[in-house]
Amino acid sequence: MAVKLSKKWIVVAIVVAGGGVLGYQHWKSMQSALPPGIVSGNGRIEATLVDASAKEPLRVKKILVKEGDLVKQGDVLVQLDTVTLEAELAKEKASMAGAKHELAAAKSSVAQQQARIRLAQIEERRDRKLLEGDAVSQREYDVSKAALDSATATLSAAQAGVAAAQAQIEVTQASVAKTESRIRDATLVSPTAGRVLYRLVEPGEVLGPGGKALTIVDLSNVYMELFLPAEHAAALKVGAEARITVDYNPTRSAIAYVSFVSPEAQFTPKQVETKSEREKLMFRVKIQVPPDLVEQYIERIKTGIRGVGYVKLSDAAVWPAWLQKDVVNLPKSGSAQPAAPTAPEAAATSK
Template sequence: MRLAKLRPVLGAAVVLAAFGYAVWRTRLPDVDDGAVRGSGVIEATEVIIAPRISGRLAEVVVNEGDTVKAGDLIARLDTSELDAQVAQLEAAVKVAEARLEAALNGARPEQIEAARAALAQANAAIAGAQAASRTARTGFERTTELRAAHDAATMRVKAAEAQLADAEQALALVRSGARSRQVDQARAAVQQAEVALRKAETDLRRVEGLSRDGAVSDQQRDAATAARDAAAAQLNQAKAALADLEAGARPEELRRAELAVVQAKANLEAARLAERSAAEALSDRLSPRSALDAANTTLQTARAQARAARAQLDLLLAGTRPEEVRAATEQSQQTRETLRLARVQRSHCFLYAPTNGVVKTRMAEPGETVTIGSPVAVLLDSTRPWLRVFIPESRYGLIKIGDRATVTADSFPNRQFEGRVVEIASEAEFTPKNVQSPEERVKLVFGVKIDLRNAGDALKPGMPADAVIAVR
């Protein structure tokens, strides 16, 4: 009778014991089948989208919850100032390259051809003078030839006078130096370059102060330094141009102009002498010796002209001086580097998604001024989901980095996802409050991170999931 009364109690005890065991099995990982089990929530790596330069936010093209792919535009800073700076530097590069090309190429082909033509003309004059010398021996015997010679001598006198006037005018221009308008323009360019340098130095001091406070990057400070250096180089170039105008012509140019005047005077004197000789020969049949002397003088004059033409041609063929070529090369390189830096700065105005993901938070709006590193948006990297489970202290030694894990999620009950253990906490902690009951939260556990990057885009942050870790 007593046994019959105890049977219902024993049955209830067995049921309660089985239920308790089932609960214990679901809450406590075990290794009876060579695996450790744990539960957790799917998480994803947060990627903060922040600018590398400061500026005004012109556009934010994503909203919270949007799905983006790697390379998609997230936001854009205002580029108007940088656009103008790039355009200005592109024009400066063209000017610098044109100056370098002119320095490398030297004189224009037309100038060289003109110099060669002048030399050929001088050589022809020599040949003519030599022929005149040969015919001078017999010229006095024929009156008609003497009359023609006198007429030709008169024409040469007029030509020599015109040549002397041109040479004296050219010498006066060389001695007078640059026109006042050119000097005024050069001085204005120096003043403008000084203003630009002061502004660049002020900007550099401001950027350096902000850099010491951590408000700007080293790259911005370098950009301000480069701008200051470019302004200084522009000022030096403007000062050199002004000094060149104020200094007037180079000594060799002045000497060449003076030589031209001397040569023109000699030509005129020789022409007048030839004219007098021709007149005398026409009137009283000039002696052969005097005619020969006049022809020799003409020949010497022609040879002097040929030497001057050769010197001019050699000067043009020698090209630009090496120091001018070096200065033009350095200016071109500096301008190109400044342009490259400006283009890099402009590219930083466009913020792109570094990976596939979902926009978790939109943290800034168009019109706001953002600084370096200030978040504009936060992405959840959907290409690398992961699961964190908590393993009791007693199972800590069973798990190793690289252990394979099979993960299932309530949203996909018939699907398994493969993963690997990539991180094991080095310090124990109490079970998080959102994972276990109050009794379980006082136990020490170790967090284990399971990488699920091969799961595709099925698993989403916040999904509950279970993991079975195969222990070795």
């Protein structure tokens, strides 16, 4: 009898415990229930990837960063060997110096010819007057006239030499500027603020044209992509308010906004004929984290962690309390930056 009673109490205890678990789960689900006008979808924190690449084949001289380093826009990442380019630049500068010397000589020749023309004009006018008074012969006047014509022709040639020398200087200046630009391009700088994801070369290796040296996660463009059914995507507006939570800390959320709603369905049945099939259509939605918020926590933000994105289908919808509590928001103007970083984080992953 005692054994039967004991078994009965065990069964009762199991039933009570099971009921408690189910009740707790129901309570949790009610706590996380979304009000009308707000929908959610699964996604992960993502960012675009950019590459630091060489424009022409050069040997890697020095790499100034390592994987995981945080870099700012304009930071020097890689220096390529420019010995051959500097030799070309020296040669081109020597050619420009020679062209400038030729220009100076051509201008001097023009000045000499202009002086000769002035003298020839004086002699031609004098002989013309003397010819009118029969003081000189026609032959003597013709010699003066020919000297003036010859000086004028020589001046035209000298002026053409000046133009040619100036053109040569412009050509060499363009070559110098091009080589200087190639030398500047041999210093690879970060095109954006971000974190070094991959280091693809080592010093001494030769990069081909367009060869990648580093891959950087662009932390100026952090977002989460999720997929919503057609009925929700149709009601969603670009610019709508959004929230992001991450799996490792779902009790905290970060503000965001809808930056993109795909105009085309991503998952489409072969034949869309019935209403149930149309409901299977899913549209890609991008939730953008404000750049100012990213900058505030840039040293902590990484990509790859999974989480949930929430969006407002209606401006009148009200966020539930659990999405408003401990929300990561932009600081008000003049307010201090929050001390504890709480922006979404994740282990770095490739896309």
